[in-house]
Amino acid sequence: GAGVSQSPRYKVAKRGQDVALRCDPISGHVSLFWYQQALGQGPEFLTYFQNEAQLDKSGLPSDRFFAERPEGSVSTLKIQRTQQEDSAVYLCASSSNPLRHEQFFGPGTRLTVL
Amino acid sequence: RKEVEQDPGPFNVPEGATVAFNCTYSNSASQSFFWYRQDCRKEPKLLMSVYSSGNEDGRFTAQLNRASQYISLLIRDSKLSDSATYLCVVKGGSYIPTFGRGTSLIVHP
Numbered sequence: 001g002a003g004v005s006q007s008p009r010y011k012v013a014k015r016g017q018d019v020a021l022r023c024d025p026i027s028g029h030v031s032l033f034w035y036q037q038a039l040g041q042g043p044e045f046l047t048y049f050q051n052e053a054q055l056d057k058s059g060l061p062s063d064r065f066f067a068e069r070p071e072g073s074v075s076t077l078k079i080q081r082t083q084q085e086d087s088a089v090y091l092c093a094s095s096s097n098p099l100r101h102e103q104f105f106g107p108g109t110r111l112t113v114l
Numbered sequence: 115r116k117e118v119e120q121d122p123g124p125f126n127v128p129e130g131a132t133v134a135f136n137c138t139y140s141n142s143a144s145q146s147f148f149w150y151r152q153d154c155r156k157e158p159k160l161l162m163s164v165y166s167s168g169n170e171d172g173r174f175t176a177q178l179n180r181a182s183q184y185i186s187l188l189i190r191d192s193k194l195s196d197s198a199t200y201l202c203v204v205k206g207g208s209y210i211p212t213f214g215r216g217t218s219l220i221v222h223p
Contacts, residue, residue, distance in 0.1 A: 031209065035213075040122070040215065041215050041216075042118075042120075042213035042215045042216050043158065043201075043213045044155060044213070045211070045212070046209050048209055048210060050209075055209070056208070056210060059210075066159050091152070091157060091158075094132050098209050100159045101146055101148060101160075101163065101205065101211070103160070103211070105157035105158050105159070107156070107157050108157055
């Protein structure tokens with residue numbers, strides 16, 4: 001079956017631009033996570049959804065970052081007024097239920113802010 | 115101090131070698147432990163969970179030492195295809211996993 005998909009795969013933005021990154025989780029997966037991965041580092045947690053509820057957004061680095069999952073399936077991570085330090089790979093992962101650990105990751109969106 | 119620490123490597127080993135990585139964690143209340151594998155420019159994928167009694171999956175053996183707060187991954191008979199970054203993952207009582215920065219393994223002919 002289809003895995004987690006993300007779009008766009010690559011995004012180049014000028015500093016100050018707004019960007020929107022999309023995640024299509026595996027159908028029926030309740031849990032959805034967003035991570036930020038800088039070069040040479042592990043994924044850093046940004047936010048977590050259980051269905052449409054955003055249960056944890058403690059990892060969002062600033063109020064320029066906003067995520068939503070209005071119908072409990074597709075999720076969008078929005079970054080306003082992008083800065084160079086936002087350059088990273090943004091990974092989305094889903095899992096079938098909150099008690100199940102294994103997360104299935106999408107291929108990520110590589111964001112470069114010039 | 116980071117919650118989950120790993121030696122970034124790279125570990126450079128010949129085919130057929132045995133190699134081991136450790137990962138230390140700071141939260142003594144951590145409950146679940148995992149190893150993920152990430153190939154260059156790809157997404158992480160679950161390699162194996164780590165159980166208290168230790169567990170094996172083919173050439174891979176994972177161990178947990180709660181007293182010293184570390185987990186380990188042993189790879190026997192290394193293959194070229196084992197070249198990747200190995201991410202240690204720790205979970206406490208919440209849904210949120212914490213990833214280490216990863217250990218890079220390069221297996222050469």
